[in-house]
Amino acid sequence: MHYEKILLPCKEDAMAVTSDVTNISLTLSGFILTLLTVLITFKSGSKIKKIEPDNDETVFNLFFASGYYFVTVKHLKNCIKSLIFIAVVGFICKLFLPTEYKPNAFYFNVFGLGIILLTISRCVLILSKVLDLQQQEHDNDNQNYS
Template sequence: MLELPKTETNVSTTTDLATIALTLAGFVLTLLTVLITFKTGARLPNSGDNEDVPLFDLFFSTGLYYRTTSLLKGCIKSLIFVAMLGFSLKLFLPEAYLKYIFFANVLGLIIIATTLWRSLLILTNIIKLQREG
C-alpha cells in the first residue's frame, strides 16, 4: 500500500518542480537561440562541391537542423506544461484534494527527466558533428 506524503510536502514539491521546469525551459530556449544565431552566420553550400564547407555549416542546410529546432521547441513546450500544471493545481485544486497532487508531481518529474534526456542527446549529437568537422 502506498502512503501519500503530507500535503505541505506535496505542495512544496510542486513549487520546486514548476520552478525547475521554468528554469530549464529558459536554458533550452537559450540553446535554441544560439543555434538560430549560428545558422545566420553559417556558410551555406551553393554547389555540388561541399569539401570546403565545414560539416557544422552543412548541418544548417539539411533537414536535421529543422528537426533539431523542432525537438527543442517541443522540449520548451513540455517544460512550460509542467510548470503551468503545477502552478494551476496549487491555485485551483480544493484543499481536500491537495494530497493527490503527488501524482501530478510524479508525472512532472518524469516529463522533466525525459525532456532533459532528449535535450542532452541532441546536444551530444551536435557536439559529435562539430568534432567531426
C-alpha cells in the same frame, strides 16, 4: 501476510514538491530557449544554403544546411512546450486545487518529474550529436594539417 501501500504525502510536502517541479520546468525551459537561440543565431551566420558534393564548408555549417537542423529545432521547441505545460499545470494545482485534494498533487509531481527527465535526456542526446559534429570537424581539421 501484511501488505503496505504507498501513502500520499501530506499536503504541505506535496505542494512543496509541486513548487520544485514547476520551478525546475521553468528554469530548464529557459536554458533550452537559450540553446535554441544560439543555434538560430549560428544558422543566420552560416553562408551555405544547400549541400553540394565536394563542399569545403565545415561540418557544422553543413549541419545548418541539412534537414537535421530543422528537426533539431523542432525537438527543442517541443521540449520548451512540454516544460511550459508542466509549469502551468503546477501553478494551476498550487492555486486552484482544493485543500482536501492537495495530497493528490503527488501524481502530478511523478508525472512532471517523468516529463522533465525525458526532456533532459532528449536535450542531452541532441547536444551530444551536435558535439559529435564538432568533434568530427576538429578531427578533419587535424588530419588536414598532418
